[in-house]
Amino acid sequence: MKEWRYYLCLSLLGGSYVVLIVAMVGADLFFTTSESFFSTLREPDTRYAINLTLISCSVTAILSLWVGVPMGYLLARTQFWGKTIVDTILDIPIILPPLILGLSLLILFNQTQIGVWFQEHLFRVQFEIPAVILAQFSVSAAFAVRTMRITFEQTSPRTEQVALTLGCTRSQAFWRVVLPEAWRGVMTAGTLAWARSLGEFGPILIFAGATPMRTEVLSTTVWLRFNSADLPGAVAVSIFMILVGVAVLILARLLGLRGTGVV
Amino acid sequence: MIDVDNLGLRQGAFQLHGISMHVPRGKYAILMGKTGCGKTTILEAIAGLRRFTTGKIVLNGRDVTHATPAERNLGYVPQDGALFTTMTVRENLAFALTIRSRPTKQIDERVAQLADWLRVTHLLDRRAVGLSGGETQRIALGRALANHPPVLLMDEPLSSLDEETRERMIELLKELPRQAEVTVLHITHSQAEADRLGDIVFRLHEGRIITEPLAA
Numbered sequence: 001m002k003e004w005r006y007y008l009c010l011s012l013l014g015g016s017y018v019v020l021i022v023a024m025v026g027a028d029l030f031f032t033t034s035e036s037f038f039s040t041l042r043e044p045d046t047r048y049a050i051n052l053t054l055i056s057c058s059v060t061a062i063l064s065l066w067v068g069v070p071m072g073y074l075l076a077r078t079q080f081w082g083k084t085i086v087d088t089i090l091d092i093p094i095i096l097p098p099l100i101l102g103l104s105l106l107i108l109f110n111q112t113q114i115g116v117w118f119q120e121h122l123f124r125v126q127f128e129i130p131a132v133i134l135a136q137f138s139v140s141a142a143f144a145v146r147t148m149r150i151t152f153e154q155t156s157p158r159t160e161q162v163a164l165t166l167g168c169t170r171s172q173a174f175w176r177v178v179l180p181e182a183w184r185g186v187m188t189a190g191t192l193a194w195a196r197s198l199g200e201f202g203p204i205l206i207f208a209g210a211t212p213m214r215t216e217v218l219s220t221t222v223w224l225r226f227n228s229a230d231l232p233g234a235v236a237v238s239i240f241m242i243l244v245g246v247a248v249l250i251l252a253r254l255l256g257l258r259g260t261g262v263v
Numbered sequence: 264m265i266d267v268d269n270l271g272l273r274q275g276a277f278q279l280h281g282i283s284m285h286v287p288r289g290k291y292a293i294l295m296g297k298t299g300c301g302k303t304t305i306l307e308a309i310a311g312l313r314r315f316t317t318g319k320i321v322l323n324g325r326d327v328t329h330a331t332p333a334e335r336n337l338g339y340v341p342q343d344g345a346l347f348t349t350m351t352v353r354e355n356l357a358f359a360l361t362i363r364s365r366p367t368k369q370i371d372e373r374v375a376q377l378a379d380w381l382r383v384t385h386l387l388d389r390r391a392v393g394l395s396g397g398e399t400q401r402i403a404l405g406r407a408l409a410n411h412p413p414v415l416l417m418d419e420p421l422s423s424l425d426e427e428t429r430e431r432m433i434e435l436l437k438e439l440p441r442q443a444e445v446t447v448l449h450i451t452h453s454q455a456e457a458d459r460l461g462d463i464v465f466r467l468h469e470g471r472i473i474t475e476p477l478a479a
Contacts (some may be wrong), residue, residue: 177347
């Protein structure tokens with residue numbers, strides 16, 4: 001087979017997916033008008049959902065890194081009893097339908113003694129803003145852990161060992177050498193967690209509800225508007241979510257590449 | 264001085280038994296052996312980076328068998344140099360002093376001294392990426408020596424260098440015991456390196472040191 005045919009074949013197979021994505025986004029853009037887009041975004045419910053989404057996604061991304069970095073490091077660089085079990089447990093949020101995670105959170109906080117005690121004595125979670133963050137976190141953190149594990153696996157442990165021989169304690173070596181070298185992975189994990197949180201819907205709907213001006217985030221706004229036959233409104237919010245998601249991905253990639261000599 | 268007494272370890276099917284070596288103060292020792300025979304494992308055990316099941320390690324008269332790598336006060340140059348690529352060459356050379364919060368003036372003087380000796384002054388403000396093999400090894404050597412360790416461990420530091428660069432590095436390493444007042448243990452496959460650099464040559468075969476020092 002001639003070389004150009006080979007590459008054409010690959011391009012057609014792989015490119016069909018790119019075409020599908022562009023077609024979907026294009027269809028959304030053609031469906032809506034700028035008036036409909038801006039008037040939807042100006043509505044108080046939508047503005048509240050935008051603010052809550054941006055805040056909850058950011059908090060979730062930070063929390064996901066908070067557990068993702070140490071757990072990724074442990075899985076990549078150490079051997080411990082029960083590692084396979086822990087590894088399998090961490091895959092559960094990835095393989096389970098998000099709806100089931102939401103249901104499990106609801107059962108945990110509503111039907112178990114510890115969950116009920118927590119809500120009665122510490123603070124209320126269910127159908128409140130913490131439920132939104134917890135629902136997003138329960139899925140996003142798994143992606144952050146996976147990303148950080150791969151990052152640490154791909155980074156040579158040799159520099160950490162050298163740092164130890166040069167006088168560092170374990171924690172000094174981690175903060176001064178290991179983490180800076182894993183910076184791009186941290187950015188990627190944070191971005192993934194943020195983007196995943198942005199699109200989270202099922203667990204939020206079940207565990208936090210979709211109460212306007214309370215627990216409504218953009219993904220639930222789309223669902224509420226679609227259910228009330230407000231298709232232009234649903235598409236307008238969808239386009240906003242696409243724009244935000246793409247902006248975050250571009251920003252994170254630029255930040256992740258800074259200092260590596262590429263940007 | 265490096266004293267390894269009856270070192271033994273087991274890792275899966277791989278075992279080392281009764282490894283004993285004595286390198287007097289200020290001598291340049293070579294450890295030779297086939298690929299995968301355990302040379303790097305021994306070096307890592309001496310550096311405190313690998314646990315072993317039996318034996319005792321004494322460095323410069325101090326029993327460091329159970330000490331952390333930081334407490335052993337040694338320099339370590341791995342095969343690939345393992346420079347800190349998020350730092351500049353200057354920061355790499357200064358690392359052991361910075362971590363000990365030494366005064367800035369003292370750090371600057373030591374870095375300048377090392378850079379001059381290793382001929383890397385022109386690279387000081389460059390990030391430690393994209394350097395040649397020879398530059399990488401010289402900087403890794405300088406970084407290991409910055410805090411004046413009495414013991415230096417090197418894992419095949421010349422193996423990835425071209426012939427011309429290797430010759431220059433050998434000349435540099437020959438000066439080591441005098442320049443840095445350090446006891447050296449250097450791993451290599453190369454008999455030529457052993458002949459030119461080693462005051463003492465150890466050979467590792469089937470998990471044991473089978474050749475005692477050829478010359479002291």
